Amino acid sequence: MSATPDRLPKTTVSRLLEKKQQRQPITVVTAYDHPTARLADEAGIDAVLVGDSLAMVVLGHPNTLSVTMDEMLHHARAVSRGAKRPLLIGDMPFMSYQATTGEAIRNAGRFLAEGGMDAVKLEGGRRQADTVRAIVDAGIPVQGHIGLLPQSEKAMGGLRVQGRTASAARALLDDALALEDAGCFSIVIEGVPARLATEITSRLQIPTIGIGAGHETDGQVLVLHDILGLYERSPRFAKRYADLGLAIGEALRAYREDVEARRFPGPEHTYAMPDEEWQSFAAELDRPRPRRFGSRRS
Numbered sequence: 001m002s003a004t005p006d007r008l009p010k011t012t013v014s015r016l017l018e019k020k021q022q023r024q025p026i027t028v029v030t031a032y033d034h035p036t037a038r039l040a041d042e043a044g045i046d047a048v049l050v051g052d053s054l055a056m057v058v059l060g061h062p063n064t065l066s067v068t069m070d071e072m073l074h075h076a077r078a079v080s081r082g083a084k085r086p087l088l089i090g091d092m093p094f095m096s097y098q099a100t101t102g103e104a105i106r107n108a109g110r111f112l113a114e115g116g117m118d119a120v121k122l123e124g125g126r127r128q129a130d131t132v133r134a135i136v137d138a139g140i141p142v143q144g145h146i147g148l149l150p151q152s153e154k155a156m157g158g159l160r161v162q163g164r165t166a167s168a169a170r171a172l173l174d175d176a177l178a179l180e181d182a183g184c185f186s187i188v189i190e191g192v193p194a195r196l197a198t199e200i201t202s203r204l205q206i207p208t209i210g211i212g213a214g215h216e217t218d219g220q221v222l223v224l225h226d227i228l229g230l231y232e233r234s235p236r237f238a239k240r241y242a243d244l245g246l247a248i249g250e251a252l253r254a255y256r257e258d259v260e261a262r263r264f265p266g267p268e269h270t271y272a273m274p275d276e277e278w279q280s281f282a283a284e285l286d287r288p289r290p291r292r293f294g295s296r297r298s
Contacts, residue, residue, distance in 0.1 A: 011046050011087040013119060013141045013185040019046070019218070020207040026219025028089075028209055029227065032058050032075045036224055037082030047087040049121065049221060050076045052094070052151070057225045064150045065094045069107055072096075073115045080116025089143055090117035094151045097122050101134045108135045108142070121188065123149040125175020129182040136183035144179035146172055147213065148191025161212075163192040169199075176200045176208075188221065189213040191237075212237030 009015075019026050027044075030051040031037040040048050054075055055067035076090050090111035097104035104122075111117040119141035122128060132142050147162045156162075163169045172192060179187055186207040189197045194214025201208040201217050210217030212235065225231055226238035230245045258264035 008044065008085055010085055013087065016046065016087065016186055016207050016219075017205075026207055026209060028219055028221035030054075030221070030223045030225075031079050031083065032224075034078045034082035037079040040224070041083040041085050045086050046219070047089060047221075048079060048083050049089045050079050050091055050115075050117070051223065052091040053223055055093075057223060057231070063153060065154075067093045069093060069096050069110065073110060076111060076115030076117055087119065088117045089119045089121050090115050092120050092122045097128075097131055097135075101131055104131050105135055105138050105140075108140045109138065112140060119143055119185065121145055123151050125172070126178040129178045132179060132182040132184055141185050142183065143209075144176075144182075144184040144187040145190065146175045146179070146187060147189050159191070161191050161193070163196045169193075169196050172196065173200055173203065176204055180204050180206050186218075189217060 016026055026046050028047040028049055029040050029045050030053060031040050031048045032050060032054045037048055050072065052064040052067050052072065054072075055061040055064045058075070059067065059071070061067065072090060072093050076088075080088055092104075092107060092111070096107040108120045111120050120135070121143040122132070122135075123145040125144070125146050128144075132144065135142050148159060149156065150159065153159050163172045172189075173196075176187055176189075184206060186209055187204070188209045188211065189200060190210075191212045194216065197208065197210055197213035198216035207218040209219040209221050211221050222238055226234040227241050228245075229240040229243040230248075232245065234240055255264065
């Protein structure tokens with residue numbers, strides 16, 4: 001009999017490698033606050049990513065570029081208080097690791113020391129290999145990210161599928177191999193043809209986590225809001241497992257209507273006061289109150 005989620009041990013980077021070796025699929029979801037992190041934990045999810053996608057799905061920005069380190073750490077702390085068993089990964093935001101290696105190490109360290117994370121994720125292939133190596137050498141586990149890179153959408157000309165030509169596919173494979181050599185414990189592969197993701201996965205010793213990359217990667221990651229159907233539209237690669245956006249809207253409208261019709265709160269939602277205490281209170285109201293003299297000058 002397999003262990004229930006609440007009895008499973010803490011997931012570690014070495015456990016993800018074991019799952020790859022045993023051909024056991026790895027489950028990853030994003031979470032941005034305490035209640036959703038707790039639910040992911042209770043569901044037995046292997047890893048929780050505090051993604052920079054919170055800029056869009058939580059903070060309402062048009063892309064991921066504007067979210068700051070302080071904002072990411074704020075949400076990371078909330079997630080770390082809600083999820084104890086999954087591996088917790090903090091997504092390094094735009095310009096938190098690109099400027100200098102020293103700054104990259106400091107910001108990665110903040111995710112562990114201040115945010116309660118177990119690891120960090122950063123975008124980019126070969127050009128980030130030296131940065132990855134430096135962070136890993138500092139004792140911080142790093143997850144890589146290749147393919148469609150949301151932080152590079154300006155340079156890529158938008159959020160487009162990557163690796164559709166032979167040369168682009170070869171470049172992505174080289175990126176993956178460089179990140180593995182630099183010490184990444186796993187790599188997210190986003191927005192690439194399924195057959196390419198399968199080939200990259202077969203050539204790596206470390207796990208691959210797909211998003212819009214087919215089902216042959218070692219694991220999958222999805223944004224929680226897409227899973228729950230909290231937005232009207234979801235990306236093509238996402239599967240909606242619930243339609244909570246519709247349910248929440250209906251609940252809020254029902255609440256408004258009940259308040260307007262004075263159906264809420266009902267007797268079951270209110271607190272009682274003993275009759276004798278009320279009568280004593282009412283008697284006090286009937287008594288004349290002593291006149292108070294203030295400190296105003298006459």
